[in-house]
Amino acid sequence: MTTTSAPATPTLAPAPGAPASAPRSALSELSQETLALTRRLFLQLARRPSTLVAGVLQPLIWLVLFGALFAKAPEGLLPEGMSYGRFLGAGVIVFTAFSGALNAGLPVMFDREFGFLNRLLVAPLRSRSSIVMASVLYITSLSLVQSLAIIATAALLGYGWPGGAGLLLVLVILLLLVFAVTAMSLGLAFALPGHIELIAVIFVANLPLLFASTALAPISFMPTWLGWLAALNPLTFAIEPIRAVYAGHFSLGEVVLVAPYGSLTGAACLGVLAVLALGLFLLIRPLLDRKLT
């Protein structure tokens, strides 16, 4: 270990006169702190890429195994004579984005538990919402990368390609879902006492939400009660428009979801997702305010 240099190095204390930095606008300070926090999350990912690898591998396995499981399903069983692989593609894409976003709270929870959050809280942040914004930025970009990987693989497996405009629409739908789920996960990360509890909630929420949606089977296959659950499941509102895009005939005015309570157009599904994302952010705000001020 090295020792310190000779005493009286004139560099430790406040510099005479000028403050350390010239005053800057609130917005530029806000973006500086948010980007720095986001950079940290990406550095972590780059050096510990297992999350990313697992996040891409898992849905690929779903796609390949599940697709193969029902490959010999009788033709005409699914709406419009779709192959099961093509049907499943939309479900797996949505599920990938969903489970990625569901984990958004984990890094925040670890920061709380290990005290790294306190390091952030003693700093004169312009707004402490930059801590939350960094997580949202990180998870959103990560989910989009994962989703694009699945979309590309699905195309290679012959399960279809949404086309340029379709791809854009798929990404918009995924963004809305990711915002909503990230908000929920961050809320949980501040509300629950520790990572064990958070992981338990993630574990319990993950698969049931998948099975009680139209990711693996259409509502027409389900008993009434499950059909109702699936028709209320937020994942379904993301899956059905994407499925319509893959079927090649999506327009916002067209009915994409035939639910027990009525039929919903693509625009209505998008609306539901947008309201959900906004609602969840408003819901967790008081909690974040309480924990972060």
Added chain:
Amino acid sequence: MGLRLAKWSSKAVPEAVIELNQVSKRYGSGATAIEALSGLNLSVPRGCLYGLLGPNGAGKTTCLRILSTLLEPDSGAVRVGGLDALAQPRQVRELLGYVAQDVAIDKILSGRELLQLQGDLYHLNRAERDRRIEELSEVLGMDVWLDRRCGTYSGGMRRRLDLASGLLHRPAVLVLDEPTVGLDIESRAAIWRVLAQLRDQGTTVLLSSHYLEEVDALADELAIIDGGRVIAAGTPQVLKAALGGDRVTLRVREFSDEPEALRVQLLLQACAGVRQVVVNRSQGFSLNLVVEHDGVVEQLRQQLKQADLPVFALAQSKPSLDDVYLQATGRTLMDAELAIAGQRDPKAERKQAMR
């Protein structure tokens, strides 16, 4: 010096940079509630290296967490650099550098990346930030390992990195919670040197410690804190001088027995200038005396000689901060540490620190 500090205060010198007035804080509620601070008063003059001395669990960390705006007190006033820390926490955070006790670092980042993050959180511009990192890296001797990942650092390296991150934005006030606990001697000396240097350059430094010798050697002024309140405050010299008298440890034989020790105690108690004689059973029935002045010791020797008693060892010392603590609380700092060791609940304490 006036110029460099004019940024945050224009009052006449010397005034208090840190002021805590009747600050109370309680964790939990009902029967299990713990009163961490009960009406604590503290006043730290500008440019002072100030020590907060007390046993574990005395309330030091709570006090510093309140100062650094991590924690709000239940009642009382907190002012830093003339600002109300409860009303203007963000401005206070700009003034303060806070080096916490249990350093949370991101193991997967390098030290430099962590400092860069820290610089961005304090809104330094990039050039200033990187120049500052270079400076601190040199002063704290971090250049060799700063680009390695934090996960590989030793305790001393981590503490230096944390000190650097506390100093990055050139705070007017530096607050450190037990900065040298568990460190090797070299790292401890390095940190002491930097703290003294900072004080010499005009930074106000407040550190907590349960090491007597650290506070005694380093601090210009100190407060002894016990049970959530300050029980004595001042310069180490004044506090010790206020006790008066010299401390004498006497052994008539290497291993005395109790009857003999009691006999000597009776004999010495009768001497003029002897204030107090205690038989220390845990140290082979040696005798601990408080005497008025140097001359008394010579009289003691004569008395012992006349009574035909040998002197195996006789040590004389000025009162220490431990004696100050003993006087105020009726127990030594070591005893207080031991008494508290079994009572603490690390799990509950981690919860208190969690947001």
